[in-house]
Amino acid sequence: AQSVAQPEDQVNVAEGNPLTVKCTYSVSGNPYLFWYVQYPNRGLQFLLKYITGDNLVKGSYGFEAEFNKSQTSFHLKKPSALVSDSALYFCAVRDVAAGNKLTFGGGTRVLVKP
Amino acid sequence: DAGVIQSPRHEVTEMGQEVTLRCKPISGHNSLFWYRQTMMRGLELLIYFNNNVPIDDSGMPEDRFSAKMPNASFSTLKIQPSEPRDSAVYFCASSHRAFLPRERSYNEQFFGPGTRLTVL
Numbered sequence: 530a531q532s533v534a535q536p537e538d539q540v541n542v543a544e545g546n547p548l549t550v551k552c553t554y555s556v557s558g559n560p561y562l563f564w565y566v567q568y569p570n571r572g573l574q575f576l577l578k579y580i581t582g583d584n585l586v587k588g589s590y591g592f593e594a595e596f597n598k599s600q601t602s603f604h605l606k607k608p609s610a611l612v613s614d615s616a617l618y619f620c621a622v623r624d625v626a627a628g629n630k631l632t633f634g635g636g637t638r639v640l641v642k643p
Numbered sequence: 644d645a646g647v648i649q650s651p652r653h654e655v656t657e658m659g660q661e662v663t664l665r666c667k668p669i670s671g672h673n674s675l676f677w678y679r680q681t682m683m684r685g686l687e688l689l690i691y692f693n694n695n696v697p698i699d700d701s702g703m704p705e706d707r708f709s710a711k712m713p714n715a716s717f718s719t720l721k722i723q724p725s726e727p728r729d730s731a732v733y734f735c736a737s738s739h740r741a742f743l744p745r746e747r748s749y750n751e752q753f754f755g756p757g758t759r760l761t762v763l
Contacts, residue, residue, distance in 0.1 A: 563751060572647070572734055572754035573686075619686065630676070630699060631752065633686045 531556045533622050535634035543642055548610040550637045552603045552620030561623040562603040563631065564594055568616045576618075579603060590614070610641045647755035649735050655761045661723040664758045667716055668737030676752060677710055677720050678734040686734075692718065725762045732757045 532555045542548050554560055561580050565573040577588025584596045594605045603620060617638050621631040648667040656662055668675050676691040690700040695712045703710070707726070712718040722729055736752040 565754075570756075572756045573736075575751045575753065578751055630688055630691055632688075635685045 531560075531622050531632045533620050533632055533634035535618075535620055535637045537637050538635075539638040539640065541640050541642065542610050544612050545609050548605075548607040548614065548639065548641070550605040550618050550620075550639060552605065552634060553601050554603060554620070554622045555601065556622055560603075562594075562596060563621040563623070564588065564592070564603075564605050565619045565621065565633075566590075566616050567619065567636075573619060576605070610639075612641050612643050615639055615641045647735055647737055647753055649733075649755035649758050651758060652756065653759045653761075655763065656725055657763050658726055659724045660762075661721065662725045662729075662760060662762075664720040664733050664735075664760070666718045666720070666735030666755060668718070668735070669753055670716070672737035672739050672753070673715065674738045674752075675712060675718050676736040676738075677718070678736065678754075679731045680734060680757070681731045689720070722760075725760075727762045730760055730762050732759050734758075 534553045536551055540550055563578045564576040566576050567573045576592050577586050577594055579586045579596045585593060587593045592605060592607050594603055596603050617636050619636050620634040623631050647669055650665045654662060673694050677689040678686055679689055680686045687702055689702045690710045691698055692712045695715060708722055710720045734754050734757045736754045738750045738752040
């Protein structure tokens with residue numbers, strides 16, 4: 530069965546500093562990996578995905594993520610965080626053997642302080 | 644495109660009442676997903692459809708929950724009878740699942756704004 534772990538419930542960072550949100554995964558086949566962001570009282574919004582190719586994936590709002598197969602990780606990063614990046618971030622994995630469904634991590638709340 | 648549309652946005656009901664949540668996916672999308680989000684359990688997949696056919700309903704909590712997709716532009720999630728522990732935010736999402744070998748079908752899901760359900 531596929532699974533995703535986000536080890537940090539919350540990440541605090543000062544505005545302008547680098548932001549990293551951690552994610553590790555477990556699948557039986559090739560992973561398709563996604564990051565979503567959820568702002569208060571809103572649905573999830575797609576940020577970026579890794580399917581194949583370059584291990585560094587660039588997405589919306591200046592975010593990027595690095596796929597590391599040996600460490601089974603897909604950490605989300607942003608070089609310089611903004612206060613408006615404060616939100617709930619979800620990592621998700623799709624196992625090709627599991628059909629079309631995604632398995633989400635528990636989410637990491639990011640708080641960017643001015 | 645208006646995105647995924649859900650109604651109502653908020654629903655407050657009393658225990659034992661029937662609740663129906665509605666979803667209109669993005670036009671052209673052929674996969675639809677129902678999720679439930681709570682503080683305790685996080686984001687859970689309840690059921691998903693491909694081409695209006697239920698594919699995996701293993702996440703549906705119990706027989707009180709049912710979902711239908713009568714056509715490509717409409718789906719419902721029904722709870723009958725409702726209980727206080729059903730209180731949550733329910734999200735609908737849709738995606739385009741290309742008719743390619745399964746290994747290459749990887750399109751992201753687009754989420755609706757959610758329905759906040761409170762069962763008293």
